[in-house]
Amino acid sequence: MMSKGLLIVISGPSGCGKGTICEELLNRNKSLSVSVSATTRSPRKGEEYGENYFYMDEKKFQEMVDNDEFLEYAFVHNHYYGTPKQFVFEKLKKGEDIILEIDVQGALNVKKIYPEGVFIFILPPSIDELKNRIVKRGTENLRDIALRLRNAYEELNKAFEYEYLVINDEVPNAVRKIEAIIIAEKCRAVRQRSVIKSILD
Amino acid sequence: MMSKGLLIVISGPSGCGKGTICEELLNRNKSLSVSVSATTRSPRKGEEYGENYFYMDEKKFQEMVDNDEFLEYAFVHNHYYGTPKQFVFEKLKKGEDIILEIDVQGALNVKKIYPEGVFIFILPPSIDELKNRIVKRGTENLRDIALRLRNAYEELNKAFEYEYLVINDEVPNAVRKIEAIIIAEKCRAVRQRSVIKSILD
Numbered sequence: 001m002m003s004k005g006l007l008i009v010i011s012g013p014s015g016c017g018k019g020t021i022c023e024e025l026l027n028r029n030k031s032l033s034v035s036v037s038a039t040t041r042s043p044r045k046g047e048e049y050g051e052n053y054f055y056m057d058e059k060k061f062q063e064m065v066d067n068d069e070f071l072e073y074a075f076v077h078n079h080y081y082g083t084p085k086q087f088v089f090e091k092l093k094k095g096e097d098i099i100l101e102i103d104v105q106g107a108l109n110v111k112k113i114y115p116e117g118v119f120i121f122i123l124p125p126s127i128d129e130l131k132n133r134i135v136k137r138g139t140e141n142l143r144d145i146a147l148r149l150r151n152a153y154e155e156l157n158k159a160f161e162y163e164y165l166v167i168n169d170e171v172p173n174a175v176r177k178i179e180a181i182i183i184a185e186k187c188r189a190v191r192q193r194s195v196i197k198s199i200l201d
Numbered sequence: 202m203m204s205k206g207l208l209i210v211i212s213g214p215s216g217c218g219k220g221t222i223c224e225e226l227l228n229r230n231k232s233l234s235v236s237v238s239a240t241t242r243s244p245r246k247g248e249e250y251g252e253n254y255f256y257m258d259e260k261k262f263q264e265m266v267d268n269d270e271f272l273e274y275a276f277v278h279n280h281y282y283g284t285p286k287q288f289v290f291e292k293l294k295k296g297e298d299i300i301l302e303i304d305v306q307g308a309l310n311v312k313k314i315y316p317e318g319v320f321i322f323i324l325p326p327s328i329d330e331l332k333n334r335i336v337k338r339g340t341e342n343l344r345d346i347a348l349r350l351r352n353a354y355e356e357l358n359k360a361f362e363y364e365y366l367v368i369n370d371e372v373p374n375a376v377r378k379i380e381a382i383i384i385a386e387k388c389r390a391v392r393q394r395s396v397i398k399s400i401l402d
Contacts (some may be wrong), residue, residue, distance in 0.1 A: 184385035
């Protein structure tokens with residue numbers, strides 16, 4: 001009997017480096033795929049429907065909200081973004097492992113609906129380092145930076161609602177730890193009822 | 202602040218290959234050490250006190266039992282064997298990870314006293330393979346073989362009291378999975394309260 005895939009939720013405050021980690025994780029593990037979100041923003045040049053996002057208008061997005069078709073959704077910078085349940089659940093059912101890179105609020109919403117996911121919180125090595133990373137982006141004014149830092153601090157306090165904490169001191173270290181977490185999670189007894197049953201039968 | 206070490210309990214039915222797996226695990230990971238048991242049996246040639254076992258007479262062993270100094274103990278083939286709490290807890294406190302290779306009954310006793318241990322059940326790939334392995338040892342008569350098989354079957358039914366199941370299809374595969382479990386367990390949020398606290402402070 002085929003095992004169900006894992007939903008691996010990678011989250012953490014802005015500036016923790018979760019995007020880079022997910023990119024490297026996907027590069028190194030061709031069997032992993034990434035969750036594709038729905039959005040009301042327009043495709044940018046080179047982006048493709050179903051590859052980068054499922055693009056839709058607000059009416060369609062609202063319909064999906066009303067029909068409870070999202071694992072989570074949020075309104076960010078004037079646009080809606082959401083994780084479609086059907087896309088995720090179909091892949092998991094086929095035994096595929098899916099990476100979902102998401103902010104802290106979104107991850108905790110996913111946890112309410114799908115607690116059997118693997119919830120990993122990415123930590124910066126220190127608050128100073130987090131500050132450096134947010135400032136270095138250079139795309140934000142001082143007020144935005146202050147806001148992001150305050151948010152990050154509040155989000156760090158949510159770390160214990162996750163099952164795993166991974167410190168992003170060096171990207172390759174963090175990626176190796178996440179790879180180990182994926183292997184270990186597949187060995188968990190609660191995920192292997194069918195295996196032991198087939199040996200005993 | 203230094204983290205506490207992990208007590209990694211590797212267990213499973215007779216013939217599952219846990220001994221070989223632990224040997225390979227210790228060979229590959231020099232930072233791991235192994236729990237040394239107390240026993241009332243005499244040292245064999247080449248064995249050393251504190252290296253292979255803590256050898257003692259029955260009076261001393263009984264004293265330790267009375268003083269609640271064992272994580273678990275058992276009477277096997279006319280001799281007592283036990284895991285001394287002090288030896289294990291001192292190493293864990295120093296941040297060392299310890300491997301405890303033990304039978305199913307013993308492991309479940311350890312779990313009652315030290316549930317924060319990492320409990321790994323080693324499974325044979327199939328009941329037939331387990332039978333082959335028990336028979337191939339060639340050191341037992343048919344009645345012993347039948348008894349061991351019956352015990353093994355009963356012990357397999359206890360697999361779900363463990364947190365992890367690792368199938369011993371090939372020793373290197375099983376060892377790599379246990380290595381991943383150790384890395385993942387160190388990332389668990391419940392084990393990292395001090396880390397997040399030091400980042401937030």
